[in-house]
Amino acid sequence: MTKSVQQLADGRTSQRDPRLVRGLAEALARRDPGRKLRFMHVCGTHEHEISRYGLRRLLPPWLEVIAGPGCPVCVCPVSELDLGAQLGLQGKAIVATFGDLERVPARLSLAEVRAQGADVRVVTSAAGAATLARSLPGRQVVFLAVGFETTACTTAAVALADPPPNLSFVLSHRLVPPALEALLSHPALALDGFLLPGHVCTVQGTEEYAPLALSKGLKMAVAGFEPADVLDGLLALVDRVIADRPGVDNCYTRSVRTSGNTAARAFVARVFTPLDAPWRGLGTIPRSGLAFTEEFAHLDATSRFGLTPDRSLDVPDRACRCDEILLGLRTPAGCPLFGRACTPEHPHGPCMVSLEGTCAAWYRHPPEPAELPAARHDDGGQR
């Protein structure tokens, strides 16, 4: 038992106060950029919180927030998920995974291979996988290390803390800035700015983003995850657009420092080296993945078990339009695969994998503007 529920409940911030949130929404509505603005966030948790609190309904009509490639689980290529599935099916190792990776469709999802007899266990951290391995010294344990900078440093920390010899890793970590850069190279880019992920920046800091913002003339703001945090970030972005001032605002100062968590960054730098890596639906992005440095190469499950990822599984369907949907250049309805070859059960690209992805959301709840009339506060029983 680590922390009691009481402590967790007591630790909540005021950034969830409805009055504060409504005040920020009103402040946003008073701004007048004179045209439509479109911002992208690149974080699954941002999308989760925006959906959960229905924040899009609070935004002025000229402001649109779209979901970028922010879910590391969704962008994890099928070939790497398949390594875990094969290890499990062949009985070579216990596969330790984050819960939300378990259901991600691949040739066979991890939930499906467990149903076929593989030993697949849910852990909540890389450290949890190490604990599992220590408790079962006679078995091999392979941790499927997915996630952005946020979780890469926890994998590195385990690698540096004398990991048990029966633990190894399938590395599927991905880095956010190279992905942003790749998306930004699209000639028809139609974005006014980025809401940057607070968790990633807590680890990595904001230094990497400033040159990107300045070279592309972009507006960026680091935001936290409570409703008021998200609106704080959007307000900063809108003000930057109105003033036409490219650059990065840190609106999550209670967690993010310019240089990030230097200890965590040092761990990552020592344990990993960047490499070109495939993203589901987006193709290979230069220097967007991580490999073990030579000192830690023995922790790599692919070499330990003589596996090679079958990259033919990653060739995106040429008709897949995830990149354009991610950039807001196209709606799901404009993708020839949407709803036919590509469904939540058989997704092609990341937009359909995550429940919070643009395509999955459209699939479940096709937008019908007339269908969501302005919410009324006191509409019960009076009609």
Add this chain to the structure above:
Amino acid sequence: MSQPRNIGLAHGAGGLLTDRLVRDIFLRHLGNPLLDRLGDSALLPGALLGAAAAPPGLAFTTDGFVVSPRRFPGGDLGSLAVNGTVNDLAVAGALPRFLSLSVILEEGLALEELDELVCSLARAAREAGVQVVTGDTKVVGRGAGDGAFFVTAGIGPLRPGVPELLPTPQPGDGILVSGPVGDHGATILALRSAIDPGPGLRSDCAAVTPLVDALFAQGIYPAFLRDPTRGGLSSTLSELAGSSGMTLRLQEEALPVRREVEAVSDLLGVDCLHLACEGRVVAVVPAAQVQAALAAWHGLPAGAGAALIGWIDRQEGGAARVLLQTRMGGLRVVDRPAAQPLPRIC
């Protein structure tokens, strides 16, 4: 990328896959007019039972209990096995009377633990006014079960005086819940995730019969009455939206959720509306009866936290759905969980 060929955990989560499993396998082979209704209990009309039973008939149900851990704050496998089945009968409008108990035990289970579980089961049965009148014991080898599984079936007469044709939900009807939601699910999830539930978090495991009695005693016959167990409030209400073709509008501000439940949900990245209750009731009643129903519940210890959480609305184009007006003034769709709640990383 194919349809699953084996049973996965998601088949048991009460979502889309459970639906498909029930229809494609069980109903396909076993379907009959009584089963096809897929109610929490089968309603056996007096006429079908012949002279042996007086009208209006009986309700009959069964449920398997495989909770892990077997003991948790607020209950255990034993009390859950009674209350789960009792509650299915109660919300079907029946008076729970008799249970069967079938236990499947794994080699190695401590007798002392079994004794405690059955002692707790007996206490829950006394409190719920039911008797266990038949049973079975099976032991499986080590590794072939997870300690202990309990299966109960329950039977009881439908309440006399309840109109045979209950009303269907109408626009303007109120949606009530008898107390805070998600307590049971959050307690179990916290324990499984090595989070100390502390003094503020415990399962709501209890018989809901008194809550149902209180409504019927006031002549309130809800158009919809359910105990939101697997899949939580969101699953129960999505089902109602689907079956009634109505849009449901909920107010987050009015939803009773304990801060401890919210804290667990936040930490693990699950939706507290997806978390199971084991002692709550959701009822849909006409607007004119909302206050009377709330008063009836507030008069009971188990209903002290009862609240009006939303209203039935006309469907306005597209599919019927459950819409939640958030505390912040936003609006979101409340969905059935796709599978069992798992901690998320992103």
